[in-house]
Amino acid sequence: MNEEQDLKLVDDSLHGDQKAFGKIVDKYQRPIFNVALRILNNVNEAQDIAQEVFIKAYNNLPNFNHKYKLFSWLYRIAINESLNLQQSRRRGEALNEGMISGDGTPEDILNNNESSEMINIAIGRLNQDYQTVIILKHLQGFSYNQIGEILGIPEKTVKSRLFTARQQLKDILIKQL
Amino acid sequence: MITEKQIELIHREIDKLNSAEESRAFQEMLSVNPEVKELYDELHTLSGMLNSVQPVEPSPNLKKLVLNSIDAGRYASPAQSSFLSLFKPSLSNSHTPINPQEGFMKSKLVISGVLVAVIAVVYMSFIYPWPATNDVTGTIGGVKKYNSQQISDRDVQLNEHALTDGAQADPEVVMAFWKSQPLSMRETFAKDVNASLTKDANASLTKDANASLTKDANASLTKDANASLAKGEPITMQKGEPITMQKGEGNTIQKGEPITMQKGEGNTIQKTTELAMAIAFWNTASIAQKQEFYKTFNDLQKGEGNTIQKGEGNTFQKGEGNTIQKGEGNTIQKGEANTIQKGEGNTIQKTAGNEVQKTADHDQQ
Numbered sequence: 001m002n003e004e005q006d007l008k009l010v011d012d013s014l015h016g017d018q019k020a021f022g023k024i025v026d027k028y029q030r031p032i033f034n035v036a037l038r039i040l041n042n043v044n045e046a047q048d049i050a051q052e053v054f055i056k057a058y059n060n061l062p063n064f065n066h067k068y069k070l071f072s073w074l075y076r077i078a079i080n081e082s083l084n085l086q087q088s089r090r091r092g093e094a095l096n097e098g099m100i101s102g103d104g105t106p107e108d109i110l111n112n113n114e115s116s117e118m119i120n121i122a123i124g125r126l127n128q129d130y131q132t133v134i135i136l137k138h139l140q141g142f143s144y145n146q147i148g149e150i151l152g153i154p155e156k157t158v159k160s161r162l163f164t165a166r167q168q169l170k171d172i173l174i175k176q177l
Numbered sequence: 178m179i180t181e182k183q184i185e186l187i188h189r190e191i192d193k194l195n196s197a198e199e200s201r202a203f204q205e206m207l208s209v210n211p212e213v214k215e216l217y218d219e220l221h222t223l224s225g226m227l228n229s230v231q232p233v234e235p236s237p238n239l240k241k242l243v244l245n246s247i248d249a250g251r252y253a254s255p256a257q258s259s260f261l262s263l264f265k266p267s268l269s270n271s272h273t274p275i276n277p278q279e280g281f282m283k284s285k286l287v288i289s290g291v292l293v294a295v296i297a298v299v300y301m302s303f304i305y306p307w308p309a310t311n312d313v314t315g316t317i318g319g320v321k322k323y324n325s326q327q328i329s330d331r332d333v334q335l336n337e338h339a340l341t342d343g344a345q346a347d348p349e350v351v352m353a354f355w356k357s358q359p360l361s362m363r364e365t366f367a368k369d370v371n372a373s374l375t376k377d378a379n380a381s382l383t384k385d386a387n388a389s390l391t392k393d394a395n396a397s398l399t400k401d402a403n404a405s406l407a408k409g410e411p412i413t414m415q416k417g418e419p420i421t422m423q424k425g426e427g428n429t430i431q432k433g434e435p436i437t438m439q440k441g442e443g444n445t446i447q448k449t450t451e452l453a454m455a456i457a458f459w460n461t462a463s464i465a466q467k468q469e470f471y472k473t474f475n476d477l478q479k480g481e482g483n484t485i486q487k488g489e490g491n492t493f494q495k496g497e498g499n500t501i502q503k504g505e506g507n508t509i510q511k512g513e514a515n516t517i518q519k520g521e522g523n524t525i526q527k528t529a530g531n532e533v534q535k536t537a538d539h540d541q542q
Binding site for chain 2 (some may be wrong): 013014015016018021022025026029030031033034037038043046047050051054055058059061115116119134137138139144159162163166167169170173174
């Protein structure tokens with residue numbers, strides 16, 4: 001993540017350069033969509049959340065504090081929006097909806113989708129605090145430090161939550177199998 | 178029983194945070210502790226499963242949807258949005274609550290103002306004063322409109338005397354007062370003055386031009402109509418372009434477009450000098466501000482009530498109660514009740530009631 005480039009894009013956007021904001025969307029739409037998808041396990045809702053995240057970000061650009069990183073700000077919005085939506089609906093209602101395909105051969109995709117589905121269902125059964133650290137660590141590849149920055153919690157708390165989350169997830173998956 | 182330390186080592190190994198040495202020690206521990214090894218294997222497998230989940234591509238329309246949903250003009254530069262901003266609330270300050278009623282009233286006022294201005298221009302251009310309509314019938318040609326470039330701030334240069342009216346202060350003081358203000362404040366003031374005068378100038382020029390053009394046009398149209406058209410004859414379009422007068426008395430002008438005087442010829446436009454701006458600013462200052470500044474200004478210029486030590490060749494003007502210590506060759510003019518101590522060779526002119534203490538060899542005139 002090139003932070004200087006991000007800040008430049010933010011400044012340009014604030015000066016009326018809509019293309020600059022388009023570049024921000026280009027750069028972050030995929031990870032933001034995937035975070036929402038893993039939390040909500042619903043493609044359409046994830047799509048809506050991703051759209052909402054960028055609109056909110058655009059409308060609040062003047063409030064963006066340059067001492068933070070753009071990606072962590074966007075992720076935080078995405079996580080908050082997704083968790084809010086998740087809370088507002090009845091849990092499990094959308095868990096049976098399928099995922100859209102990723103990369104690889106159809107067979108890989110099928111196998112992957114099966115395991116993805118199982119994992120998503122298991123993640124969905126975790127407490128929201130644990131869901132987010134698992135998603136950010138394993139599905140987004142962030143470090144403890146970055147996760148702490150996104151969630152606004154100390155690194156020590158990130159580790160503690162992650163260790164517990166893994167343990168709980170393991171237990172859930174073993175039960176599912 | 179697995180300890181907290183061992184659990185942390187397991188997670189650190191999964192996250193590849195252990196050093197080579199720690200990793201080697203961890204592997205040795207696994208070989209001797211089956212319970213730790215079992216937990217590690219389970220968590221390692223879980224981690225592998227999680228890491229194998231592939232990202233999903235969002236809809237290709239996502240970007241388009243986002244860009245279509247945002248307000249493209251939200252952060253437009255002031256130059257781009259200055260006119261439109263009159264009609265909608267400021268979006269760049271989204272964190273500031275906007276009173277919708279206030280915005281509505283503002284728009285309403287602006288729109289009303291524009292409408293009134295347009296109606297006034299149309300009226301002044303084509304209707305007032307009413308042309309003589311006796312025996313006038315037919316279609317008359319259009320008024321030649323005055324077309325020239327849009328006037329701008331640069332075209333309007335302020336008349337010096339317009340700013341100096343009522344100004345009685347010494348230009349030096351006024352200029353010093355002006356320059357003592359912060360640059361940003363001076364720039365804002367100059368901008369406001371220019372904007373205001375430009376607006377006034379435009380209004381005045383437009384009014385004069387419309388009155389003149391309407392008068393000329395009416396005179397010309399009436400004369401032509403009277404000369405060439407007999408009552409009730411078919412209408413002949415002469416010179417007609419946008420303006421059409423219809424048959425009959427009490428003609429109504431339709432399709433008329435407002436005549437707008439832009440940058441009138443023969444107008445006297447004079448330049449604004451910094452002094453003029455300074456005087457304008459001086460005239461806006463309160464008496465208290467002026468007095469305060471005078472005090473500062475006089476302090477700087479060895480004014481009233483100052484004490485000068487070791488002065489040489491100083492000249493006091495209008496001083497009162499000044500005290501000169503060890504002065505040499507000082508000249509006091511119009512001073513009253515000045516006290517000179519230990520002065521040598523001082524000259525006191527036109528003084529009354531001056532008190533000289535411990536002096537010797539003073540030359541009193």
